[in-house]
Amino acid sequence: MLKFRWLIFVTIVAVSKTTFANLPETIKTVQPSIVGVGLYGKLNRPSARFLGTGFVVGNGQYVATNAHVIPELVPSDKKQNLFVVVGKGRNPPTRRAEVIAIDEEHDLALLKISGKPLTPLNIERREVYEGEKIAFTGYPIGSVLGYYPVTxxxxxxxxxxxVIPARTAKELSIKQLKQLKNPYLVYQLDATAYPGNSGSPLYLQDSGKVIGVINKVLVKSTKESILSDPSAITYAIPIKYLLPLLESVRNKTN
Structure with a gap:
């Protein structure tokens, strides 16, 4: 009987260690595909400004992020350039970037980066359920302490x-009214993200496959505008809304 109980105990411990080991291994795999998104201008002070997080997708030359991370002035202002930070440290390598596709409704954007392709993250296409274990990696406080990804x-x-319908129409903003015409579901998480996390990939702990994009602006501005103080709840846009952007880019290049 004692041997049987000991066997059960050893099995439980072994399973626990295996489960725990999944996330560290997943983070190690995901981190090389995480980039910082920034804006450079010679006349800017400082010359380089951190904007948010992004992650490599597609053929390794594209970076996904939130649309609100990208300044509106970029397409017409040749004195300033977008860039992405690749790697870790105080002064990691950078790549020039350009906006190639934007989805304002779902607050998503695709950038194309210069140089050799990077390692893209895999996208999970199955349905995702409440209770699934997730993680997200990005730069929650930008470049203040150097570019070291945080999970x-x-x-x-x-x-x-x-968006949740308000008690009266007066409580609804123009943005909310538009969202109510075409409502869609988002993921609510029990992990706290910070402003610099906008654009971070939301992925499954065991596989590292991306299921969403962390959003700190669009969802709160529509869902929580009635609250006097925004909650600490974190949301993510489902990855399925990024797929049309990737498909449109593939069609242009074929």
């Missing part, structure tokens, strides 16, 4: 509408 973990706590 947060948690679960999908809810799959919820991006």
């Amino acid at each position: 947060h973990q948690g679960i999908i706590s809810s799959i919820t509408p991006i």
Whole structure:
């Protein structure tokens, strides 16, 4: 009987260690595909400004991020250039970037980067459920302490509408009214993201496959505008809304 109990104990410990080991291995695989997104201008002070996080997708020459991360002045202002930070450290290598596709409704953007292709993250195409263990990696406080990716973990706590109808029409903004015409679901997480995390990939702990894009602006501005103080809840846009952008880029290059 004692031997049997000991066998059960050893098995439980072994399974626990294996489960715990999944996330460290996943982070190691995901990190090389995480980039910082910034804006450079000779006349800017400082000359380089951190904007948010992005991650490599597609053929390794594209970076996904939030649309709100990208300044509107970039397409017409030749004195300033977008760039992405590749690697870790105080002064990691950078690549020039340009905007090639934007989806304002879902707050998503695709950038094309210069140089050799990087390692893209895999995208999970199956349905995702509440309670699944997730993680996201990005730059929560920008470049203040150097470009060292930070990972947060948690679960999908809810799959919820991006906007909740208000008690009266007066409580709805123009943006909310537009969202109510074409509502869609987003992921609500029990892990806290910060402004610099905008554009970070939300991925499954065991596989590293991306299921969403962390969003710190669009969802809160529509879902929580009635609150006097925004909550600490973190949301993510489902990855399925990025797929049309990738497909449109592939069609242009074929």
